[in-house]
Amino acid sequence: MTEKKPGAGLRGQSAGQTEICTVGASGNSLRYRGYAVDELAEKASFNEVAHLILKGHLPNQDELDAYTSRLKALRGLPDALKEVLERIPANAHPMDVLRTGCSFLGNLETEESFDDQQDMADRLLATFPSMITYWYRYSHDGKRIDVETDDDSIGGHFLHLLHGKAPSELHARVMDVSLILYAEHEFNASTFTARVCASTLSDMHSCVTGAIGSLRGPLHGGANEMAMAMLEKYHSPEQAREDVLRKLEEKEKIMGFGHAVYREKDPRNAIIREWSRKLAEDVGDDTLFPVSEIVEKTMWDEKKLFANADFYHASAYHFMGIPTSLFTPIFVMSRVTGWCAHIMEQRANNRIIRPGADYIGPEDRSVPSIDQRQ
Ligand SMILES: CC(=O)SCCNC(=O)CCNC(=O)[C@H](O)C(C)(C)COP(=O)(O)OP(=O)(O)OC[C@H]1O[C@@H](n2cnc3c(N)ncnc32)[C@H](O)[C@@H]1OP(=O)(O)O
Numbered sequence: 518m519t520e521k522k523p524g525a526g527l528r529g530q531s532a533g534q535t536e537i538c539t540v541g542a543s544g545n546s547l548r549y550r551g552y553a554v555d556e557l558a559e560k561a562s563f564n565e566v567a568h569l570i571l572k573g574h575l576p577n578q579d580e581l582d583a584y585t586s587r588l589k590a591l592r593g594l595p596d597a598l599k600e601v602l603e604r605i606p607a608n609a610h611p612m613d614v615l616r617t618g619c620s621f622l623g624n625l626e627t628e629e630s631f632d633d634q635q636d637m638a639d640r641l642l643a644t645f646p647s648m649i650t651y652w653y654r655y656s657h658d659g660k661r662i663d664v665e666t667d668d669d670s671i672g673g674h675f676l677h678l679l680h681g682k683a684p685s686e687l688h689a690r691v692m693d694v695s696l697i698l699y700a701e702h703e704f705n706a707s708t709f710t711a712r713v714c715a716s717t718l719s720d721m722h723s724c725v726t727g728a729i730g731s732l733r734g735p736l737h738g739g740a741n742e743m744a745m746a747m748l749e750k751y752h753s754p755e756q757a758r759e760d761v762l763r764k765l766e767e768k769e770k771i772m773g774f775g776h777a778v779y780r781e782k783d784p785r786n787a788i789i790r791e792w793s794r795k796l797a798e799d800v801g802d803d804t805l806f807p808v809s810e811i812v813e814k815t816m817w818d819e820k821k822l823f824a825n826a827d828f829y830h831a832s833a834y835h836f837m838g839i840p841t842s843l844f845t846p847i848f849v850m851s852r853v854t855g856w857c858a859h860i861m862e863q864r865a866n867n868r869i870i871r872p873g874a875d876y877i878g879p880e881d882r883s884v885p886s887i888d889q890r891q
């Protein structure tokens with residue numbers, strides 16, 4: 518481990534209060550507004566969880582029906598946004614596409630007043646799957662797709678647009694669970710980015726655009742893509758184990774492992790691993806899932822490092838035929854709920870976020886003339 522200067526990463530320091538989520542409050546727990554993520558992933562849909570996070574409570578049946586209809590009605594993209602998406606090249610990173618899409622939508626549907634914040638959040642939640650698949654299908658298949666499907670779930674809608682046909686029940690459920698697992702995680706880097714931006718009283722699209730930029734990095738949301746890039750190189754568990762040992766010997770980071778807050782396990786891992794196992798059976802996989810398992814075991818045996826939420830998302834998404842470059846955009850489609858809830862919470866009790874710093878640079882000195890400088 519490289520020695521970090523004291524205070525690096527603000528690790529372990531509280532940076533404010535929240536009612537939305539607790540991470541690791543009791544051991545390795547994760548709760549959204551008091552509900553354990555395991556229970557939500559078993560008993561709820563992502564639309565219910567989005568309602569919980571954004572509106573503050575689990576919806577009753579009437580509220581859920583109304584919310585589902587509302588989100589479905591908000592899926593369309595303005596023509597000007599479609600034109601912009603069509604100009605983004607096929608080799609662009611899909612996270613850059615969403616960053617641009619979010620920012621451009623902010624020009625067309627600007628948040629004029631914070632009274633509109635719930636509408637802004639719903640619109641972003643409804644349009645991210647449309648934006649990413651519209652661009653992907655146009656740039657890769659030359660097709661201008663109709664982004665308004667009749668699927669109730671956001672995950673099912675995304676798979677429908679991506680593959681041009683309604684997903685199986687299994688795939689729609691896995692996507693729904695995946696979106697539940699990724700929805701919210703307290704003061705993680707992207708959410709904190711959104712809150713810092715919100716604290717200047719900026720608009721919702723600016724806050725979310727910044728958050729997308731933070732999520733893109735391989736130490737955060739980008740890890741699911743990096744994990745897949747590693748896993749797909751292995752043809753057998755033996756080869757995977759040997760290569761991971763070599764990487765550890767060479768002090769390489771293994772993406773999809775470790776966490777800034779959890780110390781023993783990430784509670785989301787067991788859930789997505791189980792769904793990945795089901796998908797592996799469904800497609801008759803005998804390589805990727807066993808390879809993932811041996812990497813997980815080797816990391817634990819050698820380093821006591823556990824798989825985080827990102828690791829088995831790689832194989833799960835792959836089994837559903839999702840291109841690797843779209844993995845992190847799916848995270849955006851989900852985490853936008855958490856981001857927007859935090860932006861609203863920040864606004865409700867706002868003071869500009871402006872921490873201090875411990876200065877460790879040179880003592881005071883005077884400016885030498887240019888011929889005296891080295
Ligand atoms: C949904 C999410 O965003 S979950 C996070 C997704 N990110 C990843 O999977 C990227 C890989 N993991 C990591 O880089 C880190 O574990 C992070 C960024 C998640 C957490 O970082 P930190 O809080 O600094 O980690 P922590 O203090 O526990 O790690 C200490 C040391 O453990 C080791 N370590 C931690 N994670 C790993 C890993 N994945 N592979 C190898 N060694 C690791 C390193 O030696 C690290 O020291 P270094 O930063 O000097 O290299």
Ligand SMILES: O=C([O-])CC(=O)C(=O)O
Nearest residue numbers: 701702704705706777826
């Ligand atoms: O909390 C974190 O640092 C990263 C994480 O797991 C998430 O954002 O889901």
